[in-house]
Structure formats: C-alpha cells, structure tokens
Amino acid sequence: MTELRVLRKDDRDRWYGTLERAFGGAGEPPRKRELLDELTEPDRSLGAWDGEECVGTAGAFSFRLSVPGGSLVPAAGVTMVSVAATHRRRGLLRSMMRRQLDDVRERGEPMAVLTASEPDIYGRFGYGLATNCLAMEIDTTRVRLASLPEAADAVELRYASPADPEVGRAIEDVYARAVTRRPGMLARQPGWERLQLLDPPEERAGASALQCVLARRDGEVTGFALFHVTGEADMAGAKSVVRVRDVYAGDPASYAALWRFLCEIDLTWTVSVGNCPVDDPVLHLLSDVRRCALRVRDITYARPVDVGGALAARAYRAPVDVVLDVRDAFCPWNEGRWRLSGDAQGAVCARTGDAADLALTVRELGSAYLGGVTLRALADAGRVTELRPGALAEASLAFGSDVAPWLPHGF
Structure with missing residues (x-):
C-alpha cells in the first residue's frame, strides 16, 4: 500500500533521513548537505511512502555524458537509491526503477548511468559495468x-x-x-x-x-x-x-x-x-x-534507455555494419533487431527485419557502450552470441576507444 511520488518541499528532510539511514546513518556536513539540496532535482527525486513514513528513495541528475567521438549525450545520473531495511522484498526498488526509467525515456535521454554501492543489484535492471578506475x-x-x-x-x-x-x-x-x-x-x-x-x-x-x-x-x-x-x-x-x-x-x-x-x-x-x-x-x-x-x-554502470538513440549518438573506432538482436525485459521498447552502421564520423541505428549478426542483452550494450569493455570479452564470458562469422571481431573493434573511459567523481 505504499505511495510513490516525486519529492515535495516539506518531504525533503524525511526523504534525506531515509537515505542517510540506509547508508549507515551518518549525515553529511551542513555545508555539503546545503549544496546537495540545491543540486537535487525535486521532479527527478522519488520517494516511496508508507503512510507518513518515507521507506524508499531514488533520484537522478540531468547530465551530459562524453562518449567515443567526443559528443556529449544527455544522460540520467541515477543516485540516492535506498530502501528501508523494514520494507525489503516488497518490490519497492523495482517500482522506483520502473518509474525512473519511464521518466528518463519521456525526457528523451538515451542513457542512464550510476555508481553502485552494491553492484549485484542493478544488472537485473539492465545496467552493465562500463568503466573501472x-x-x-x-x-x-x-x-x-x-x-x-x-x-x-x-x-x-x-x-x-x-x-x-x-x-x-x-x-x-x-x-x-x-x-x-x-x-x-x-x-x-x-x-x-x-x-x-x-x-x-x-x-x-x-x-x-x-x-x-x-x-x-x-x-x-x-x-x-x-x-x-x-x-x-x-x-x-x-x-x-x-x-x-x-x-x-x-x-x-x-x-x-x-x-x-x-x-x-x-x-x-x-x-x-x-x-x-x-x-x-x-x-x-x-x-x-x-x-x-x-x-x-568498478565505478560506472551504464544502461541504454533508447538503444537506437544511444548507439547513433557515438562514433566508432572502425567502420561497422552489424545487426544486433537486443533483449531487454525491463524496457521492452528496446527489444528486437537493430542495424548499426557507423564509423569515426558518426552512425545511424534503426530497427530492421534483417537477420541478426550478434545477440546480446541491453546490459552487455551498456558495458560496451563507452569503449572500456570489449564485446569479445563479453562473448568469451558467454554473454554475447555471434550469429554471423566475423561479426564479433568487427563490432568489438568498432566499439573500442583509444583512451579508457573514466568517471572522475561520483554523484
């Protein structure tokens, strides 16, 4: 019977209190808390409420993410995610992730990124390890x-x-x-x-x-x-x-x-x-x-929210023309086959009825998106399937980056 709603001004202290308790109970220093209050985007901050008690939190910042080729792509910086220990195993995290990714899509942001306090949590929502430090x-x-x-x-x-x-x-x-x-x-x-x-x-x-x-x-x-x-x-x-x-x-x-x-x-x-x-x-x-x-x-976990938009927004290290069969159970609008054609100058990515060359989930696309994790390594782990001989080598080379991707600070 919990209610999920965006952050109201008079809810802010209870919302932050729930978040701080979930991360050990130590509050931020006053100056830092004041600045974080200013940076928090209330319309992107969700709270799960059991009556008057806040029992879950999730937020996002509106960022632009640098991608291979130098473009800046709109991205949701997912942050401040917590569920009260008294309300675990009730689907609260799933409901907040569902609401949040729907909102990211409506805003036209093709990517979502986060840093994970517990990496095991977010794979089921389509986030893949994309950068290390x-x-x-x-x-x-x-x-x-x-x-x-x-x-x-x-x-x-x-x-x-x-x-x-x-x-x-x-x-x-x-x-x-x-x-x-x-x-x-x-x-x-x-x-x-x-x-x-x-x-x-x-x-x-x-x-x-x-x-x-x-x-x-x-x-x-x-x-x-x-x-x-x-x-x-x-x-x-x-x-x-x-x-x-x-x-x-x-x-x-x-x-x-x-x-x-x-x-x-x-x-x-x-x-x-x-x-x-x-x-x-x-x-x-x-x-x-x-x-x-x-x-x-590990540091950054990335998720394409709009597969076509995300893959078309970056450049590629070598020419590539490949059909990807993408599975995305949590965001089904991404399911299906996508033809990616691109090079160092840019790319297009659109739905196609052509036979697939590679099969993978959106989680693997998130891992490979910034060029720090190779499709070859993911295939060797059994997480990418080559359906056309040679397609894996072509795509793995193209998705790479001359410099390792990196997130310099948290959010």
Whole structure:
C-alpha cells in the first residue's frame, strides 16, 4: 500500500533521513548537505511512502555524458537509491526503477548511468559495468618520476586558493576541456563546480585543508592539482601522505610537472590517489609501478534507455555494419533487431527485419557502450552470441576507444 511520488518541499528532510539511514546513518556536513539540496532535482527525486513514513528513495541528475567521438549525450545520473531495511522484498526498488526509467525515456535521454554501492543489484535492471578506475599508493621514498617531457621544466607552478572564485573558474575551464577527450566523463551542470571544491573539515580525516596548485604555460592556466597533506610522523621523522583529489592538464608537460610536484613535496613519503583512469599517463612516468600498490575497481554502470538513440549518438573506432538482436525485459521498447552502421564520423541505428549478426542483452550494450569493455570479452564470458562469422571481431573493434573511459567523481 505504499505511495510513490516525486519529492515535495516539506518531504525533503524525511526523504534525506531515509537515505542517510540506509547508508549507515551518518549525515553529511551542513555545508555539503546545503549544496546537495540545491543540486537535487525535486521532479527527478522519488520517494516511496508508507503512510507518513518515507521507506524508499531514488533520484537522478540531468547530465551530459562524453562518449567515443567526443559528443556529449544527455544522460540520467541515477543516485540516492535506498530502501528501508523494514520494507525489503516488497518490490519497492523495482517500482522506483520502473518509474525512473519511464521518466528518463519521456525526457528523451538515451542513457542512464550510476555508481553502485552494491553492484549485484542493478544488472537485473539492465545496467552493465562500463568503466573501472585505478587507485594508487605511490611510495615516493623509492619511486621517482622518470623520462619527463623536456618542456616540463618550463611549466610554472603556483599555489592558489580553491576558495578564490577566479581560481575556481580556471579549474572548471581546465576540466571542461578535458571532458570531450575521454569517454565517460560528465559535463558538469552549474553548481557542481562548487561541490568539487567543497572542503568540510569533518571529511578531512586529520589532513590539511584542501590545497591547490595551478600549472601555467605562456601565462595560460594549463592544469591543476587538488590535494590534502597529512601531518604524520614517527620517531624517525615526518612521513606525511599527499592525498590527491584531482590532477588535470591539457598537455603532457603540464601533467608531468604537476605529478612531479606532488611526488616531491617535502616531509611526505606517500602519494595516495583514490580515482584515476586505468590508462593514466602517470603510469608511464613512474620509475617503479610495483611499489605503487595499484588497485582496479568498478565505478560506472551504464544502461541504454533508447538503444537506437544511444548507439547513433557515438562514433566508432572502425567502420561497422552489424545487426544486433537486443533483449531487454525491463524496457521492452528496446527489444528486437537493430542495424548499426557507423564509423569515426558518426552512425545511424534503426530497427530492421534483417537477420541478426550478434545477440546480446541491453546490459552487455551498456558495458560496451563507452569503449572500456570489449564485446569479445563479453562473448568469451558467454554473454554475447555471434550469429554471423566475423561479426564479433568487427563490432568489438568498432566499439573500442583509444583512451579508457573514466568517471572522475561520483554523484
């Protein structure tokens, strides 16, 4: 007998309370909660109500997602999903996912993406693992940056205040230029730049306030690094950690100069990075990756909501002309055969009565969509079936990307 409805102004506190309790009960710091309230889109935020009690939440942000070829595709950023522990196994999550995907379709967004606290949950709703990220713990007492571009020595580095609006604009300009160069990144809506620079003391875990260094070449800002430094020490002396939040640059020299700076900060022993691309160029600058404790984990799960629109919105690494037999039990409007024809300049994708070349579910399409998971790997796992000899090799090559897709921050 639960009621599903969009978020009303007077429901907001109870709605957030249900969400926070589902994720352990610790509330956000006041400044962060205030900004999240501003960014939340009430008409895209659903609540399941049992009388006056909120027992389920789900939301979405209106994003544009970078795809292979550099286009920005409208995408729903699914977020804030929870079901009260007292109301599990009643179909609440399924009903919220149903309502949400219907809404995404009505809005004309061909894609939906999310980060999953429990990855096992979302496959049944058509979401497939699309991007991974890399974490590192660089032992800077044993690892150095080697073979840097000669131009790195000419890059000017200066500390800057993240709270300075002019610095914030420079940072966002660098980020915006990076978005179309790597699939999977999000073109940030107004307000999101403030969230990325937010620095609540409650979230520093004993480290310094957020620090910023800007890189300049010929007077222009070409990159930045955002980081914290801990104040750790023992009887042998200081052994602080540099906790890197972001490093971006528009050219190899600036990127190398920023990483060299981070690895050479006085009184520090380790550079800790929680999220960078799996093919990050810094891997080829480090003298010994074995001492960097590399760890790969999943980050983005993607789902085509409009198969034809999604596949036509991206470019392809090689010419492709293939008929896909798509199964999508949760969004049946996607079921059937689709002919995809495209190359590096663009693509068309339309329904067809022709014989299928490959058979797969929408979940596999989501995994392959950004170019980070190959159709060949999915076929080897038994999740894609080749119906025409040679079609798998053709499509797997075409769906690939020159750079690994990556999601730089959560939502």
